[in-house]
Amino acid sequence: MKTKFLAVLILTLTLVGCVTGPSKGRADLLNFLADNQTTKEEVILNLGQPSGRFESEKILTYRLGYESGNKGCYVVERVSSWSGEPFWANARYSLVLVFDGQNILRKHSLVEVLR
Amino acid sequence: MSFDIHGSEFGAPRLQTWFVLLLLTVVFAGLTSGCILIPTPHYYDTGSRQNLTAQSTNLIQPGVDTIEDVLLKLGEPDNVSPDERRISYSSKKIIGLMIVIGVDTDGSELPDIPQYHFLDITLDNQGVVTHREFTKVGTYLKQVETFPRERIDRLLTNSIGGEEIIASSRAAWFPCPGSDGSIPESALTTISRGLGHGFGLCGAPGNQPVFGCLMLTGSTLNFMKTTQWLNEPPALSLRYDSLAECGLCESRLHSGSALIVRTKDNHCCIFDFDGISAQSTCDLIQGKIKPTQPGK
Numbered sequence: 395m396k397t398k399f400l401a402v403l404i405l406t407l408t409l410v411g412c413v414t415g416p417s418k419g420r421a422d423l424l425n426f427l428a429d430n431q432t433t434k435e436e437v438i439l440n441l442g443q444p445s446g447r448f449e450s451e452k453i454l455t456y457r458l459g460y461e462s463g464n465k466g467c468y469v470v471e472r473v474s475s476w477s478g479e480p481f482w483a484n485a486r487y488s489l490v491l492v493f494d495g496q497n498i499l500r501k502h503s504l505v506e507v508l509r
Numbered sequence: 510m511s512f513d514i515h516g517s518e519f520g521a522p523r524l525q526t527w528f529v530l531l532l533l534t535v536v537f538a539g540l541t542s543g544c545i546l547i548p549t550p551h552y553y554d555t556g557s558r559q560n561l562t563a564q565s566t567n568l569i570q571p572g573v574d575t576i577e578d579v580l581l582k583l584g585e586p587d588n589v590s591p592d593e594r595r596i597s598y599s600s601k602k603i604i605g606l607m608i609v610i611g612v613d614t615d616g617s618e619l620p621d622i623p624q625y626h627f628l629d630i631t632l633d634n635q636g637v638v639t640h641r642e643f644t645k646v647g648t649y650l651k652q653v654e655t656f657p658r659e660r661i662d663r664l665l666t667n668s669i670g671g672e673e674i675i676a677s678s679r680a681a682w683f684p685c686p687g688s689d690g691s692i693p694e695s696a697l698t699t700i701s702r703g704l705g706h707g708f709g710l711c712g713a714p715g716n717q718p719v720f721g722c723l724m725l726t727g728s729t730l731n732f733m734k735t736t737q738w739l740n741e742p743p744a745l746s747l748r749y750d751s752l753a754e755c756g757l758c759e760s761r762l763h764s765g766s767a768l769i770v771r772t773k774d775n776h777c778c779i780f781d782f783d784g785i786s787a788q789s790t791c792d793l794i795q796g797k798i799k800p801t802q803p804g805k
Contacts, residue, residue, distance in 0.1 A: 446585045446738060448593060449636065453577055455585035472585075478735050479656035480587040480599060483556035488584030492577050501577070505584030507558045 418459070419466025424489070427502055434497040444491075445472035453492050457485035458504075482507055545608040546622065546649050554623060557601040560584065565598070565628055566643045576636040583628075588661060591669040591724075591739045593636075597660065598628040605649060623647055625657060664739060665722055672726035676793060681718035681762055682732050682745065683779040718762070719744070723780055725793060730770070732780075747772065749797035757787055770794065 426432060426440055437454065438444075446455035458467040473481040486508045492501040553559045560583065568582050579596065580586070586596040605622040624647040631640040646660075647653040658679065665677040721734040721744065730752075732745035753773045757766040761779070766787040768780045782790065 448580065448589070448740065449576060453580055455580065457585065474736055475656070477656045477658050478588065478661040479601075480558065481556040482558045490580045490584060492581065501581060503581040503584075505560065505582070507560050507584050509559045 417461055417464050417466065418468040419461030419464050420468065421464055421466045423458075423467045423469075424504070427491075427499065429499055429501060432499040434493050434499070437491060437499065441469050441489075445470075451493075453490065455491070456489040457482070458487040458489055459484050460486040546605050547608065548605045548649065549603065551602045551604050551624070554601040554603050554621070558584075558587070558598070559600065561598050561600040561626055561628055563626075563643050566641055569628075569630060569638055569641045571638045571640060574638045576632055576638075579630055579638065588664060589738060589740050590664040590667055591674075591733075592667050593740050594632050594634070594667060595664055596630050596632070597664065598630075599660070600626045601656075602626065604647075607652075622649060622652055625653065627660065661722070661739075665724060669724055669726060669731055669743070670729070672728060674724050674726055676790065677722055677724040678782050678790070679721075680723040680732070681720050681781040682723070683718050683761065683781070684745075718781070723782070723790070725790070728797075730794065745778070747778070749794065752794070752798050755791055755794045755798060757791055760787075768794075 423441075426436065434451075434454070441456055444454040445457045447453070448455070457470045457472060459470045460467055467487065470484045473484065475481060486506065488505045488507050490503050490505065491499055494500045565583060569579055574582075576593065576596065583598055587599045588597040589595070602624050603621045604624045607620045607622055609620075624645055627644050627646065629640075629642050629644070630638055633639050646657050662677070662679070665674060668674060719732075719734055721732055721737075722739075724731045724733065724743075728748055728750075730745075730747045730749065731743040733739055733741075734744045737744060747770070751772050751774075753771050753775075755768070755770045758769045758779065760767040760781050762781045765782075768782070768787045768791050769777065770780075771777050780787075780790075
């Protein structure tokens, strides 16, 4: 009985060690993006605050992490050290979104930053 | 299969010769700089972007490409000037390892020899690329230990908020919470009485420094945090006409002086500098502060 209990305990502890959290990545994260249709408001509602804003917010950038398990992407925050050195460790892609004067997405590109 | 320790018939140096050469190298290194540099295959350091090469320069066409084309091709830049007329991409590669003779590293990793790559792009007022340049910083002989911070400083020489930057320096800002209306007397009076260093004045011993850049224009003192984009609104922006006084106090980070400013509504800020002197900055600000009307 004792042996069985010990075996179950060891097995349980081993399995607990293998449990991972819920996946962060979403394979359909960027499916809503469509040039000449998507608005800036929709982008922010879907992706949150951008990591960079340029040309009076005509250009927004996001950093995206990648999860190979489900081939999904997730938004990560910009990180830089106190010396100003950039840090891309958590991000694999840079999403660049260009809007027109009416805040409609005109062009976008997903640049692979880490290979 | 046997290994011929005495040399081969093809005239290759004998193994003994290699041992002697290696021994001489170690002895020479120990007697001179004490370091041995081991070149390694170049590889990207952890956290470095990996889509920047010398060939990236050819993707950008001066006179044709705009800031939007650059970003669409290379992604988010790593640094940008406050007026967005200069953007910079950077990557970090490890090009070798350094062994220091006679130093016990406690089993920790050998120090890496880094090399930073930069692509600097200049744009005109219409956002069209006028110039692009790829450079490498750090070699085996001229090593850099950390990210060359002067690259950021170089971006701080144009303008901010449409005003020319007349002085800028890396600085640590000590915001002083609790200084609101709680200062019974002038900050400068307290300091001159020898009550110390100004930090107690602001209730600051517990507060943490915010690292960044101090930038002075003709009308405003601006502070940008290192973690923020330089084209974002500054973390702190104080117009000189909102300041009551400005003086020097003991630095909290080094043996020199720090700058302390007090606003007319009794907010205190202390800045420790890394580049320009606190005295010259203080003189500059004092020259801009309008004399307070008596009785106000």
